[in-house]
Amino acid sequence: MSQEIENHDNHNDSDNRPFSSVMARYMSRRRMLQGSLGLAAATLFTDFGLGGVIRQAGAEPRRRLTLGFDSLPGSMTDGIVVPEGYIAQVLVPWGTPMDGSTAGWQQDMHMTPAFQARAMGMHHDGMYHFALDTQHASRDFLLAINHEYIDQSVLWAPQNGPTNNDEGARPADEVRTEINAHGVAVVRLRRDDQGHWAPVVDDSRNRRITSATPIELSGPVRGTPWVITAWSPDGTRIRGTNNNCACGYTPWGTYLTCEENWPEVFINRGELTADQARLGINGERGRYGWESADDGEQGEFSRFDNTPQGDDPARDYRNEARGFGYIVEIDPYDADSTIYKRTALGRFRHEGCWPGRVVEGMPLTFYTGHDSRNEYIYKFVTNKRWQQSDANRPGETYDRQAIGASYLDNGTLYVARFDADGEGEWLPLTVDAVIPKGEHKGRRLGELFEDQAGIIINTCDAADLMGATPMDRPEWGTVDPQSGMVYMTLTNNSRRTDEESSASFTGDGSDVSAMGSGYATAPVNAANPRPDNTYGHIIRWQEREDDPTRMRWEPFVFGGSPDDQDATNPSGLTDVNAFASPDGLWFDERDNGEGILWIETDNGLDKGRENAVANMTNDQVLAVVPGAMSEEGKPAINARNQAQLKRFAIGPNEAEVTGIFATPDRTALFINIQHPANWPAADTDDATQTAQGQVRPRSSTVVIQKRDGGRVGV
Numbered sequence: 001m002s003q004e005i006e007n008h009d010n011h012n013d014s015d016n017r018p019f020s021s022v023m024a025r026y027m028s029r030r031r032m033l034q035g036s037l038g039l040a041a042a043t044l045f046t047d048f049g050l051g052g053v054i055r056q057a058g059a060e061p062r063r064r065l066t067l068g069f070d071s072l073p074g075s076m077t078d079g080i081v082v083p084e085g086y087i088a089q090v091l092v093p094w095g096t097p098m099d100g101s102t103a104g105w106q107q108d109m110h111m112t113p114a115f116q117a118r119a120m121g122m123h124h125d126g127m128y129h130f131a132l133d134t135q136h137a138s139r140d141f142l143l144a145i146n147h148e149y150i151d152q153s154v155l156w157a158p159q160n161g162p163t164n165n166d167e168g169a170r171p172a173d174e175v176r177t178e179i180n181a182h183g184v185a186v187v188r189l190r191r192d193d194q195g196h197w198a199p200v201v202d203d204s205r206n207r208r209i210t211s212a213t214p215i216e217l218s219g220p221v222r223g224t225p226w227v228i229t230a231w232s233p234d235g236t237r238i239r240g241t242n243n244n245c246a247c248g249y250t251p252w253g254t255y256l257t258c259e260e261n262w263p264e265v266f267i268n269r270g271e272l273t274a275d276q277a278r279l280g281i282n283g284e285r286g287r288y289g290w291e292s293a294d295d296g297e298q299g300e301f302s303r304f305d306n307t308p309q310g311d312d313p314a315r316d317y318r319n320e321a322r323g324f325g326y327i328v329e330i331d332p333y334d335a336d337s338t339i340y341k342r343t344a345l346g347r348f349r350h351e352g353c354w355p356g357r358v359v360e361g362m363p364l365t366f367y368t369g370h371d372s373r374n375e376y377i378y379k380f381v382t383n384k385r386w387q388q389s390d391a392n393r394p395g396e397t398y399d400r401q402a403i404g405a406s407y408l409d410n411g412t413l414y415v416a417r418f419d420a421d422g423e424g425e426w427l428p429l430t431v432d433a434v435i436p437k438g439e440h441k442g443r444r445l446g447e448l449f450e451d452q453a454g455i456i457i458n459t460c461d462a463a464d465l466m467g468a469t470p471m472d473r474p475e476w477g478t479v480d481p482q483s484g485m486v487y488m489t490l491t492n493n494s495r496r497t498d499e500e501s502s503a504s505f506t507g508d509g510s511d512v513s514a515m516g517s518g519y520a521t522a523p524v525n526a527a528n529p530r531p532d533n534t535y536g537h538i539i540r541w542q543e544r545e546d547d548p549t550r551m552r553w554e555p556f557v558f559g560g561s562p563d564d565q566d567a568t569n570p571s572g573l574t575d576v577n578a579f580a581s582p583d584g585l586w587f588d589e590r591d592n593g594e595g596i597l598w599i600e601t602d603n604g605l606d607k608g609r610e611n612a613v614a615n616m617t618n619d620q621v622l623a624v625v626p627g628a629m630s631e632e633g634k635p636a637i638n639a640r641n642q643a644q645l646k647r648f649a650i651g652p653n654e655a656e657v658t659g660i661f662a663t664p665d666r667t668a669l670f671i672n673i674q675h676p677a678n679w680p681a682a683d684t685d686d687a688t689q690t691a692q693g694q695v696r697p698r699s700s701t702v703v704i705q706k707r708d709g710g711r712v713g714v
Helices: 019-034 113-117 172-181 274-279 400-408 445-449 452-457 459-466 626-633
Strands: 086-091 124-131 140-147 183-191 197-199 207-209 214-218 237-239 244-249 255-259 327-330 340-342 363-369 373-375 377-385 411-418 423-428 474-479 486-490 537-543 550-558 582-589 595-601 620-624 645-650 656-662 668-674 700-706
Touching: 086 197, 113 172, 124 255, 124 668, 124 700, 140 244, 140 255, 183 255, 183 327, 244 656, 274 459, 327 400, 340 400, 363 474, 363 486, 377 400, 411 459, 423 459, 445 452, 445 459, 452 459, 486 582, 537 582, 582 656, 595 626, 595 656, 620 626, 620 656
Parallel strands: 124 244, 124 656, 214 340, 474 582
Antiparallel strands: 086 700, 124 140, 140 183, 183 197, 183 207, 214 237, 244 255, 255 327, 327 340, 363 377, 377 411, 411 423, 423 550, 474 486, 486 537, 537 550, 582 595, 595 620, 620 645, 656 668, 668 700
């Protein structure tokens, strides 16, 4: 999530036990069993045989995967920092033309709707690569990339900012340009024999998808009264995808882009519906005032105003926002293919969508988190069992979206409950699911929401009723494809109450209801002892093979500053690996079933330079070998086993580091740099160089490689 559009409002008024309380009881239980915090934070999966790499009895010990670079010291400059022996190149920054019909980018150029519709959008975020053939998959592929939001001051720098941003009517062409700067791009990238990367301009598959592109709705919500609008009176289509944050991919070769902070571009001047209030739609003016522009054809701008205009939803846009908040599936191989919003996977502020372990003959699983305070972690399990014949076939032309419909339009949506004993349960969000507590105890969700479409539109309310665990802002997830272990970042919690105001909180859930929303009043505890916690942590879990609705979980690593005491730095991080606000994650499968977990940070999100880590380094990329954590019976990171947790790269001043993957041969690692202050340098694509004077900053993709062409990280 990006700082400019982050929303700290708490929209969850449930009395569900907050994760802070669960963590406190969990840590207390572990301390009692193990006798110290360091060991308590590190010993769940050894109890159950789930940690690290399992070796068969009698087998010879194998060589462990180790990181082959020295951890970087902190940096605060206007350039990328990488380890000795590595290089970093700037690729496809905002404004890079994707075809030959327009001139190239200029520092002082005035952006237009037409130019922006054919150029890379702003604020690069989640991304993934799609091979064009198996032989050249590591040097020639399609990059699908999200453009999460816009920086109006940079977008309109030549005219000193946007027109009528706070009041009055916005100019139509400014709004169209801003709409076209959002969304998704698909662009072909190719590496030459010298290791230099460049976009392939005018490739037929290059494509821009914006907040105005027509998209089909699919799954339970399609064709229902919930999504009828004047533009789509049959409720089957919607215009645009917005605020696309993290992403995912499918084994059949499509890209999943996820709509996160979309509610604030809509307004409703009348009485809010339940789903509007729960998701944060409100106010007299949208984030950018798009609804204020003089209307074009078919409600081009008025669609952002969800105020009912009469008795017939087919004559206004009261339901427009109900077409947003979904996982969106794109076929990157066909620039003319239809795009679908797969509504069965739930409607909320999706951070991303990550596939679980893929096994022939078993259902597929996709994990996703709701990145807001007091929100939940979800998973979707397909009805259809995986058939290897559906796997992606690069270079072939066929209907990948039809395959997508067969998996993603039918299945079961679950929400997670994490228990203090290190176990957890996936709670179904279906019409037959029985509500376990509260005034509706014993009733089925279908009685309250009528059908599955009603549950999907009101996903968060349904999750509240089922007793899901409110989390500390779940962001990115990733899955070890061998073990099925799932990792997820809980980026921070800046509004935890202090000890005095929470002294009466027992932690057993008995008093949460009396205090209002559990998360909004969550007290400090042994695992989270900071009343203003900007450090965050990462959890991991593994589901039971005999019952995938049950899981075992543990804290994997706590962010923290080396200046803090053990109580506030339970993982014992040092100067060379301290981090805060973990955000992006990617499990990089390597040798012998082991891999590297890459961690990206979005520090300074809440308090700027006020936390200790932000005062020692810019946002960063860290690498850790999770398998190394299983040694000596300590699977989670603590002061005694963190040699394989290292700082790999550091971003420029004020930038978030996000979006990550490596080529199949692991010789090139791709990341995104979002909202930098004064980067990249205008006269070079060397990402490590600093600008001479002030430049118009541009979010960009960066590719990091070894000078000798070897594998990154080892």
